[in-house]
Amino acid sequence: MFKPYSKTIQVVQDDLDDLDHVNNVRYVQWIQDIAKEHWREKAPKKLYNESIWVVKSHFIEYKKAAVLKDVINIKTYIKESKGALSIRVVEMTNATTKELLLKSKTEWVLLDSKSLRPIRVSEEIQAIFK
Template identity: 65%
Template sequence: MSFYQKEIVVSKEDLDDLNHVNNVRYVQWIQDISKEHWVEKAPNNIQEKVIWVVMTHHIEYKSAAVFNDSILLKTHIKESSGAKCTRVVEMYNSITNSLLVRSNTEWCLLNRRSLRPIRISEEIKEIFS
C-alpha cells in the first residue's frame, strides 16, 4: 500500500466561530492531499488521460484542532473496483498523535476528454499498492 503524508500548521484563516478548524477546511485538506498523492505517484502520461472526481465523502470528526496546531495528514487507497476507489485520509495532532479526523472518500476515474467513467487499470492500481 502506497502511503503519502505531509504536515501542516493551522492558521487563523482555518478557524471557525468557535476557534476550531472549520469543517470546510478539513474537506479542502482531504481533497488537497488526495490530489498531491496522485500527482506525485502517477506518471504524467497517465495524468494527461484521466481525471478523478469525488462521489461521496464520509468524514468522522474525532477531536478539534486549533490555531498553531501541527497536523500530520496521511492518505492511502483502501480499495479499487471498476471505475471507483476508496481513499482514506487521516489527520493527527503531530505532538500528541491523537486522531483528529478520518475520512473515506469514494472517487471515480474519468476519461479526461469524454468525462466518462473508465475502469481503473492494473497499471494505476500498481502505482498505489
C-alpha cells in the first residue's frame, strides 16, 4: 500500500465559474498541483533532477460542487506502478461535511529529464511513496 499525501485548501473567488461553483479547470489544476507537491516532497534531489512526470490521461468523477469559502481536503496516493506508468488517485472532500466532491485517476508516465524518453518506475521510486 502506498502512503497518502494530503493538504487542505480554501475556495477563493478566482476558483469559481459562472455558476459560482469551483471551475472544472481549477480541479484539474489542483489534481496536478498535489501530484507535483507529493513528488517534490518525497523524491531525493538526484531522482527529482533526473526524471520528470507527464500526464497520459485523466479520469475525473465530479460528485458534488464546492463553493466560495469551502474548505477542501485533498488526498492523493499511488494506486499502482508498472513499467513507466504510475496510476495516481486524488480525492477531494468537503472538510466540514466530509462529502466526496471529486475522485480522479491519472496515468502518469515517468520520463528521463534529459532524453525525455519513458523510463521504468524503479523500486527506489516506488519505495519513496510507501
